[in-house]
Structures are given as structure tokens and as C-alpha cells.
Amino acid sequence: MSDENRANPTSKLAIITGGSRGLGRNTAISLARRGVDVIITYRSNKAEADAAAAEISALGTKAFAIALDTGKVSSFGAFVEEVTSVLRSLGRTNFDYLVNNAGISHHAPIAEVTEEDFDALCNVHFKGVFFLTQKLLPLIADGGRIINVSTGLARFTVPGLGAYASMKGAIEVLTRYLAKELGSRGIAVNTVAPGAIATDFSGGLVRDNPTYNKLVADSTALGRAGLPDDIGPMIASLLSEDNRWVNGQRIEVSGGANL
Numbered sequence: 001m002s003d004e005n006r007a008n009p010t011s012k013l014a015i016i017t018g019g020s021r022g023l024g025r026n027t028a029i030s031l032a033r034r035g036v037d038v039i040i041t042y043r044s045n046k047a048e049a050d051a052a053a054a055e056i057s058a059l060g061t062k063a064f065a066i067a068l069d070t071g072k073v074s075s076f077g078a079f080v081e082e083v084t085s086v087l088r089s090l091g092r093t094n095f096d097y098l099v100n101n102a103g104i105s106h107h108a109p110i111a112e113v114t115e116e117d118f119d120a121l122c123n124v125h126f127k128g129v130f131f132l133t134q135k136l137l138p139l140i141a142d143g144g145r146i147i148n149v150s151t152g153l154a155r156f157t158v159p160g161l162g163a164y165a166s167m168k169g170a171i172e173v174l175t176r177y178l179a180k181e182l183g184s185r186g187i188a189v190n191t192v193a194p195g196a197i198a199t200d201f202s203g204g205l206v207r208d209n210p211t212y213n214k215l216v217a218d219s220t221a222l223g224r225a226g227l228p229d230d231i232g233p234m235i236a237s238l239l240s241e242d243n244r245w246v247n248g249q250r251i252e253v254s255g256g257a258n259l
Helices: 022-032 046-057 073-089 115-139 162-185 201-208 210-218 228-239
Strands: 013-016 037-042 063-067 095-100 140-149 188-194 250-253
Touching (some): 013 022, 037 046, 095 228, 140 228
Parallel strands (some): 013 037, 188 250
16 A cells, blocks of 8 residues: 555544445445544445445545454454454554444334344344454554444334344443443443434335335424434534543434434
8 A cells, every 4th residue: 555545544443334335334424524534344245335435435535345244243353353454554553433333124023023033133233233342342442432323213112123122222221331341441432323214224114115204204303204414424423522521322313203
């Protein structure tokens, strides 16, 4: 890597899981606009991840895409090695921000949730977040930041989403414990809980189904469904020094859903 292409060692660096699409991609772009270099992860669509990295790089920051199945704990060691390699290429020994964003959707009433469904949700949304964060702790800079992405569904209820929401409830508890245990290192840990957002999540349900979109809008104080641009910039702001004293909190970003 030439000197002109080498990242500024004083710049911030973020890891965003599921950063190739949806809210993760918007967050990565929002951070890049603030001069933050990013590592995004993707599960299988390399072309999509490379396109996201190119879009981020066009903003003048460094972007790296690394494959990662966040539901497969056995793969985390290899991922940490790849992150370490990226850090070396940048002349760094650590990174600053971790955004645990990657997720999968699931719709079924509790009476119909299978153990296989439950385990898949747990592996991605709770177990994966727990152990990926654990694996990355030695590489997170003192004074860094962690954001765990939850959901408005951990506060209000929508039948058929109980298993998914329960995993996010666990994440919100984990956030508070992480904030307490990592406080001695100056690392702030918070939860961001989006409301219903118009992305391709859940097969694009909010984005592509006018009836469901209207249902969301009608139950939201600001009168519409959320957009990725409502979330990514907020996360970028929360990671900044402007919000350095916010710690151990659940911040819902839903436009006032189901008040």
C-alpha cells in the first residue's frame, strides 16, 4: 500500500457487522462522511459488499469488506486474524468502534416457533454478539465505543415477532453489563433500537408492502415509517465525542412508534 493510500493513523476505525446492506451500510456511509475508516462484514454476497466498500471509499476514507457468519462462533477466530491483518496494513494495533448490527428476521407466533428457528435467531442475535464482542475486546481501543442494535419490538409488541424480540431483549441486558465491565477502560456501550425501517429486512416488508408501511406510519407519532437515513447518522453521532457521556443506555429511534 502506497503512503498516499495508507490511512491516517490518527483517524478512527469502525467495524460494522452486516455493513454491506440496509442499516449497516447506511451507518458505514454516515461514519465515512465523518472521516471514519470502516471494516464492514457480509455473510455471502461479496459483490454487494465490494460495491458498498467502493461507495465508502469514494467518500475519501478507507473501507474493507470481510466475510463473516455472525451466527457461527467457530469462525470468529479467523475473522479476528483478518481484522488484525487489516490493522497491521494501516499501521494500527486496535480499532475504535464496534457496531453489532448484523441480523436475520423471523415471523411466527410463539406456538409455532421451532427449536431450529430459535437457535438460528439466538446464534445471530445473542450468542454471536456476545462472543464476537468478547473475541474483539483485546483489539478495541481504550476509550472506544460499542453499539448493539436492538429493536423497538423490545418495548412494544407485535404478534409473530416474539422470538426475534426476545433475543433483542437479551442484547439490551448485555449492553448494560458490558458498559459496567468495560467502564474501567473508558469504553462506552449503548443500545440503539430502531423502529420499523424501509429496507430489504424481512423481505422488504416495510419498504415494499404499502399496506404494512401505512400500518407503521399510522402508529408512529411523526406519521411515517423510518428510513435508513434516520438511523445511520444517529449511530454515527452517538459514536462521536459529542456523546461521550452517554453510556449503558437504550436509545429508541422510531419516530415515536406506539406511544
